[in-house]
Amino acid sequence: MIDITNALWVLLLGSLLGLELIGKVPPTLHTPLMSGANAISGITVLASLTLIVRAGDQPALLLLGSLSLGFALFNVIGGFLVTDRMLAMFRRRGDR
Amino acid sequence: MATLHSLASLLSSSLESLRQLPPQVVGDAIDLVSVLLLALGIKGLAKVRSARFANGLAALALGLAVLGLLIQLQPDATAWLWIAAGSAAGGLLGLVMAQRVPMTAMPETVALFNGCGGMASLLVAFGVSRYEGLDDGGWVAAASIVVSLLVGAITFSGSLVAMAKLRGWLDTPAWTQSNLRHGVNIGLALVCLVGALALSSDPGGWPLLLLVLASSLLGIGVTLPIGGADMPVVISLLNSYSGVAAAAAGFVVGSQLLIVAGAMVGAAGLILTQVMCTAMNRSLVSVLFGGALGAAAPAGGGGGGDATSYSRIVSCSPEECAMALENAERVVFVPGYGLAVAQAQHALRELSKLLEAHGVSVSYAIHPVAGRMPGHMNVLLAEADVPYEQMVEMDLINPEFPATDVVIVLGANDVVNPQAKTDPSSPLYGMPVLEVDQARQVFVVKRSLGAGYAGIANALFELPQTAMVFGDAKAVLNGLLTELRALGVGKVKETVSL
Structure with a gap:
């Protein structure tokens, strides 16, 4: 288990970073940004993996972990690919 | 030629010394790099020129994070089997879905992906709570499990409702436009609270099931009354929730990287939600609790659209x-x-x-x-x-x-x-x-x-x-x-x- 004070600091600084990173976004990018951020939130894969490894030989935990990994990875892979598909379409006049 | 040879030997010796480092250290280093890439990725996504590259950067960061974790954890054969099963199923589905879906259906697709992210957090918290208990973590462990369950469930059911509404599978039922809905939702929230409080003494029993059920219903209850015109705001908000759920899951399994990434997405989602509310000249409160725009409008004046x-x-x-x-x-x-x-x-x-x-x-x-x-x-x-x-x-x-x-x-x-x-x-x-x-x-x-x-x-x-x-x-x-x-x-x- 990680130190709780540490974890709370991490939470606080991470939130502040998130607020800072996205200040002004042109409307063109709202949908891709949302979809990209959504893919990143699939980082729950880390939790799923941890759960599977910690499960030992408890089948219920293994199953839950694997299911959760599936859902999270669906989010990650689908999210990044869809975002890429959207962004690939943005070009300026004369590009290509 | 000689320099090339010495370079190769230098490389192999440094790789060797890397292998001798404790996996913990290597994992930590990789974690730091992936947080950096993730932050750069989110920043780049907000600019037209760099957006596509930044998306790739964020994907790379996620891949690195997984690699770093696997180095640290060193799964055994059984674990690998389950990892492979889950990855294959989710990954393939995501791949197919991402390529098949038409551009016009993008909003509901994002909602679906988002809901699945919430589901993942929910399942992790459920597994830990039911089969591992709260070990020594005390109230911190209980609180993080509760948040992960609650927000994960709301994200999942809320996203599915949003998707169904966007697809036209679901209308806005009349009762959700009366004040009855506030009563129902407050009731559900109270049930959630009861479940949450009881969870700390009985992490594997009925409070857990009660909490999952009540928060799923709450997700439906708060999304259903919201009119179609406000759906963009809802999706953005749910996206922010999925970040919060991920951060909470980070507390549950003790992963700092997960906490940072979840917090970043949660905060970024809030900003985007705010931008959209401003564009519509509505407050978030009125979007969430004001019911569908126009549904409650008087028949005269501006209303009555037949x-x-x-x-x-x-x-x-x-x-x-x-x-x-x-x-x-x-x-x-x-x-x-x-x-x-x-x-x-x-x-x-x-x-x-x-x-x-x-x-x-x-x-x-x-x-x-x-x-x-x-x-x-x-x-x-x-x-x-x-x-x-x-x-x-x-x-x-x-x-x-x-x-x-x-x-x-x-x-x-x-x-x-x-x-x-x-x-x-x-x-x-x-x-x-x-x-x-x-x-x-x-x-x-x-x-x-x-x-x-x-x-x-x-x-x-x-x-x-x-x-x-x-x-x-x-x-x-x-x-x-x-x-x-x-x-x-x-x-x-x-x-x-x-």
Whole structure:
């Protein structure tokens, strides 16, 4: 288990970073940004993996972990690919 | 050659020393790099030039994070088997889904992905709570499990409801527009609270199931009453929730990387939600608790969107519209959800090309919340190769409307309703709109006189300079193309204009 004070600091600084990173976004990018951020939130894969490894030989935990990994990875892979598909379409006049 | 050889030996010896490092250290180092890449990725996603690269960067960061974790954890054979099973199923489905889904269905797809992220957090917290208990963590462990369960479940069920509403599978039931819904939701929230409090003493038993059930219902209960016009805000907010759920899962399994990434996404999602609320001149509170826009509006005044309430409607044929276009110098298209439904973006692009070849200046007015998601129209038009300089934001294009000859509104409704500026009794009053009523001539392409997504009548349709062109957007645009070609547009000018 990680130190709780540490974890709370991490939470606080991470939130502040998130607020800072996205200040002004042109409307063109709202949908891709949302979809990209959504893919990143699939980082729950880390939790799923941890759960599977910690499960030992408890089948219920293994199953839950694997299911959760599936859902999270669906989010990650689908999210990044869809975002890429959207962004690939943005070009300026004369590009290509 | 010798230098190459020494370089190779240096590399192999440094790799060797890397292998001798404790996996913990290597894992930590990789974690730090991936947080850095993730932050750069999110930052880059907010700029047009770097967005695609940044998306790849974020994906790389995620891949690195997984690699780092696997180095630290060193799974055994059984674990690998389950990891492979879950990855194959989720990964393949995601791959297929991402390639198959049409651009018009993007909003509901993002909602679906988002819901699955929430589900993942829910499952992790459920597993830990039921089968591992709260070990030594005490209230911290209990609180993080509760948040992960609660927010994960709300994200999942809320996203599915949002998806179903966007797909048209689900209407807004009447009871959700009465005050009854507040009672139901408060009741559900109280049940959640009871479950949460009881969880710390009995992590594996009934409180867990109660909490999952009640929070799932709460997710449905809070999303269902929200009207279609506000769906963009809801998706963005749910996206923020999924970040919070991920951060909570980070507390549950003790992963700092997960906490940082979740917090970043949660905070970024909130900002985006705020941007959208500002664009609609609504507060987040009124979106979430005010019910569907227009549904509660009085029948008189601005409300009542059925065809009988219009008295001065002029309709015209594509032929007349084409003639107006031929004589115009400046044309602005206003795309809306109807364009997406009709898949008419390519026909629109073709029409613009023809007009441009004729010497007409063409631009597209993009309302921040046109469509079902912020930036929805930009994505749609970009698919049809519209250069993004031609897509002009509301604040920039509004002063241009008085100098515009022809405006063609394609399947947009509420975002061009002049009542938002003039009629204080309209539910839209105060929402910034595209001031197309300032243009010399307005054509509204629409399938029928039905009300907009928000269910409000549109005064624009009755203005003297407005004419309705009834029909599916794609059919009408193709009709316009035929008429314009018949008029010789595009051919004659090519020789003259040079």
